[in-house]
Amino acid sequence: MGYKLKIRLHKKQEQAIVSNKRIVNCISGIQGGKTLIGALKTRVAVSRNKDRDVCFIVTVPTYKTWAQATSFHFNRLFGGLGEHNKLESVFNLYDGRKIYIRSMDNVWSIEGITNCVFVWNDEVGQNRYQAWVNIMGRAAFKEAQIFNTTTPYALNWLYHDLYKPWTEGKLSDVDVVQWRSIDNPYFPKSEYERQRKMLDSRVFAMKYEGTFQKMAGLVYEDFDRDLNQKDDFDWRRFRERYYVYAGVDWGFSNPFAVVVRLIARDGSEDYQLDEFMRSYMTPEECVRVARDLQRQYGIEVFFCDEEAPDYIKAFNNAGLHASPVKKGKGSVMEGIGLHNTLIKTRMHKLIRGKNPLTMDEYETYQFAEKIDRYENSEEKPVDANNHLLSATRYVTMATQWIRDRQEKINTYKPVMSRIEQLKIRKVREVDWAFA
Numbered sequence: 237m238g239y240k241l242k243i244r245l246h247k248k249q250e251q252a253i254v255s256n257k258r259i260v261n262c263i264s265g266i267q268g269g270k271t272l273i274g275a276l277k278t279r280v281a282v283s284r285n286k287d288r289d290v291c292f293i294v295t296v297p298t299y300k301t302w303a304q305a306t307s308f309h310f311n312r313l314f315g316g317l318g319e320h321n322k323l324e325s326v327f328n329l330y331d332g333r334k335i336y337i338r339s340m341d342n343v344w345s346i347e348g349i350t351n352c353v354f355v356w357n358d359e360v361g362q363n364r365y366q367a368w369v370n371i372m373g374r375a376a377f378k379e380a381q382i383f384n385t386t387t388p389y390a391l392n393w394l395y396h397d398l399y400k401p402w403t404e405g406k407l408s409d410v411d412v413v414q415w416r417s418i419d420n421p422y423f424p425k426s427e428y429e430r431q432r433k434m435l436d437s438r439v440f441a442m443k444y445e446g447t448f449q450k451m452a453g454l455v456y457e458d459f460d461r462d463l464n465q466k467d468d469f470d471w472r473r474f475r476e477r478y479y480v481y482a483g484v485d486w487g488f489s490n491p492f493a494v495v496v497r498l499i500a501r502d503g504s505e506d507y508q509l510d511e512f513m514r515s516y517m518t519p520e521e522c523v524r525v526a527r528d529l530q531r532q533y534g535i536e537v538f539f540c541d542e543e544a545p546d547y548i549k550a551f552n553n554a555g556l557h558a559s560p561v562k563k564g565k566g567s568v569m570e571g572i573g574l575h576n577t578l579i580k581t582r583m584h585k586l587i588r589g590k591n592p593l594t595m596d597e598y599e600t601y602q603f604a605e606k607i608d609r610y611e612n613s614e615e616k617p618v619d620a621n622n623h624l625l626s627a628t629r630y631v632t633m634a635t636q637w638i639r640d641r642q643e644k645i646n647t648y649k650p651v652m653s654r655i656e657q658l659k660i661r662k663v664r665e666v667d668w669a670f671a
Contacts, residue, residue, distance in 0.1 A: 492513070
């Protein structure tokens, strides 16, 4: 069975390895030994589950993570037990069982895997919420234990759905084992203190202390789960008060994303009613999804990324009013600025429980980190995990006329006649082009 490997665990690792809770979360600073304990826990699961028809899953945020970190500890513990088929991303144990190795940058990469009895998710805090939903789905049938190892990256779904409820005693089937980098006796304390002096306090707390902080450099830093959400309400009783629009961000390998927005005709209320996001959608499938949303909500216009004219044509041919939003130089930052105003003023709210993927994007969409913090260069968002936010940005840009019109009414109302106010309110034609 190969060579014997001696492993000495520190106290936090020992605590994690013996936990039998359904979901175990190992949250530590970097180089704290969390990946080693994940590989070891997987080895224990393989030894305990001998049925020939079961399988195991190991996930990473990207295959780069696998190549640079996860594979080292996995290979140490599984050397001599099987062979890694890199083409299929499967480790075939010599007794016929399989360990599926999947990158969750494609959140659907684990679909179709059955009879899974154990899942190890390395650096799970980098995953999108949809990836977590799909992971739980694969573990559901066999009630498989899910073992998460990660450094904290943001106040995202991992914090709100697992960590915070666990601290409040609300999740009896969840365990959290948390430790600092220096709780690993092999981590140099001098380096720990050096990094403390150099880094932003929030970054240091996440990277070396293993504690959750709001991610630095968020595009929508003022987004707040409490202040920017609202319970669902019976808006259809007052349908005449609102416009119902949708934003569309096209994609194939990148996801096709749709948001549904309810905007008061006087600009005073703004809600995101629903969302949809999925990769590998054909134009026909996109039309089908849009039709379903249109029937459900009465969407008047779909404001779309202009860069997919064939898709826009398919929408219009299907009787869906699709209007392209032009994206000239500086339009991304312009749109972010307009939407940030809605976020900061709490005018824009998500309907609670209907938009978890959008919420995940708000909590992780960030500006690119500058190599030189003092360089005089324009801030630029990272073009990742932002598809629903792009869709909602198109709606915000395309409906700015509503807020501008109301601002004009509010500004000149004291000196305007009632007839003049009504004339402004009747303006419906809008130039949807944005330079």
